[in-house]
Amino acid sequence: MFEQFLEIAFEAELDTSEHPELMALAPELCGEHPATRAAAIQELRDMVYERGECSPRRMDDAFLLRFLRARRFVVPRAHRQLVRYCTFMEQYPELYKDVDLFSLIRVGHAYEGTLFDRPDVGRVSIFRFGTWDPNEYPVEDLVKTGMAIMEIGTRSPKMQILGGTCIVDLEGVTLKHAATLTPTIAYQIVCMMGLAHPCRLKSAHVVNNNWFLGTFVYLFKRFIDPKTWKRIHFHGHDLKSLQQHIDPECLPVRYGGTCRNHVTIATWLEKIRKYRDEKFDKEMKEIGYIIKE
Template structure:
């Protein structure tokens, strides 16, 4: 299976200056001190979990709170408490989402290959979401668990596969939200659920969005964006690009056509459909960990 080009720009053997600030390998003295201090703090409190809490993981929380130790500590502890309450660490082994196919039919969302920076591409076709049918075939609790499970598989399986392919640490995604066919009424119906899933991403999986393209955005999206924007932090807002129907050339600057489904301007036509195939390095034995 081909994954298209990874735009290395010298990053295959990158010096510190090629690593984004605030990451392992490119920390200021103050940031390194904050990382060391925070690790000592959570170890002393007995909440440090070596299997999950490597420096990459901890730095995501520190960056999300601008390396402010008290604010990072609150966010981190809140996340650990939430994980215990939801029993996140056992979801992969215990939770089975039998209604996956039925849910895909009314809420299409999937991972599909990688962008030129080596990041997994996540796609949602928001314009065809049927929220009423969605909650006839499942319920909010199960959808939340499936949403969380998707993040856990991203961290445990997809990201490591992408990192192995790129020969450097990959910890963020490129997201595409397709609004083709969306209506204001439809968005209003789905707004509560979107708000809750957005909160999970920001509070418990921070700093995982590298770029987001909102494509086929209708004129009325300006007012909707005014509702969504306050839910997001300023760093996240800067990563979001709003595009109308003429979006293909912009997408192709960051994503090879072969890695984009044909339905949104690429050339990929997976056997059985792109949203069920979910191609990527996580499906290649050379790079995969445990994801099926």
């Protein structure tokens, strides 16, 4: 029964429908109202044309909605993020252009997620970079995988509206890992966690932090505004502290929770490959990804 539930959840990952129960949450979670939505989309589209600060690859309603939802339908803020997104894509085409999407399955356990999405927490994503062996593949592959997660995830109206919470688990991080974390890599990660990509990060939680924490703070804080920094919490090895912010129902057993339906990025991408359709392939290819049969 549990496996059947997971399969249904995986198939739903590619659902781009706007279900009534989801849209009922939109006013509270992202400031979206049916009576003003079309006008906001058109205002953002007009602003793009009038200001000429970016040239998005798409200008359709569904694409612009991602940025409006990420910025609570405040059009100037959505426009600034869209400009940052376009700039980021122009600066770092190597993160997606001619990248074999499903070859990123090799990243394995470095990313995890729970398929248990609640309005208060959203999707819980877990970064476990200590499980990564730098001798197997370069840090750039981790960033490429993060990029793919964002591009696939932000297709979903559910993820656009519910947003997400992330856990950065530093267990197992060594000097070899730390040496790969350059300012450029740190900046790319911050961009993908909401500075440029249209995702709604509710909060971030650093656990099992060790000597590496100082480097983490120094590299990332320079790219994160003070308002966002207040949503980052450091828990050390205190799982009770983490559970005060994230209901144990939403946490894997590893963090003192009861959530069973958490998966690795390898499993997630395998299921995306299984359930993808022509629309998915077309959109990902338009970004620049290679989709092999």
